[in-house]
Amino acid sequence: MPRPSASHNGHRQRLRRRFKQASLDSFQDYEILELLLTFSVPRKDTKAAAKDLLRRHKGLAKVLDADESELLKTAGIGPRSALLLSLVKQACAAYLRSRLHRRDIVESPQAAIDYCRMALAGKTHEVILALFVDTRNRVIADKILFEGTLDQSAVYPRRIIEEALSLHASGFLLVHNHPSGNPSPSPEDGRLTQSLLEAAQTLDIRFLDHLIVARGGYHSFREAGFFGKK
Structure with a gap:
């Protein structure tokens, strides 16, 4: 040789x-x-x-x-x-995920954004990821809950709430990707966020934010004022 x-x-x-x-x-x-x-x-x-x-x-x-x-x-x-x-x-x-767990994602939102963008980068279909937190906003689990086609995902708010309850989570942050590269929310994204807000409030579970991540950046429904005053 x-x-x-x-x-x-x-x-x-x-x-x-x-x-x-x-x-x-x-x-x-x-x-x-x-x-x-x-x-x-x-x-x-x-x-x-x-x-x-x-x-x-x-x-x-x-x-x-x-x-x-x-x-x-x-x-x-x-x-x-x-x-x-x-x-x-x-x-x-895996490195970003290990830094994220047991960290206050309200105090350090960029850590969550960095991890989610890395975890979902390159996906050619929509993926729904949830970060579940304890009463101090520390991540206790992250799970991919749904995977859909390029332009749609069948997301059922009840499934997300049930997952939070099974983990004894105090709250959750929802993240999904836009494979198109444009993080701007669609009307369906807005309707999903509203449905989750209503379901979470009914069971006294905190819905921290809904993030859309893409090559072109990210969109935060909370930062955009969708959740009302913080």
Whole structure:
């Protein structure tokens, strides 16, 4: 089996030294992928594959959002590399999730937004995620409750309320994605929010907010005044 050339080894070592000295701040997107791929491709130059990934998927975020089957269509990307790239995003989501749990999401709403955007990024269909909290607004559980088609999700408020009761949660925050990339709420989103407000008030469960996350940002029904005064 051929051994890696001295020039390839030297380039890999330079990439790793740069990372140790200045993290990824000075790296271009293709260099980030190139560095990652050195851990799954031991004997070849990874620059061409890194650039091809960016060209095919139109950006670093979409590379990390891609399914393994899509990644394998790029020359130089084998099963180990596809698995590694898929793992990066999931590890990031797990990191944000671990920071979120047992944290007051009313005091630190950005932590919830960051986690939810990462967890739902790249989904081609709508996904409904709920964060359940205790009396101090600390997250005690997060669950995906519904998954729908690209433009619709069958969401039943009773199911969400029942889940909160089964967890002995004091309240919940509802999050869903807009795969279109536009976080603006639809009339259906508004009707769902109103139904949940009424159901939660009936059972004295706090409905903290309904967030819509997308590539273009996020929409908070509470910040928009839908919930009335805080």
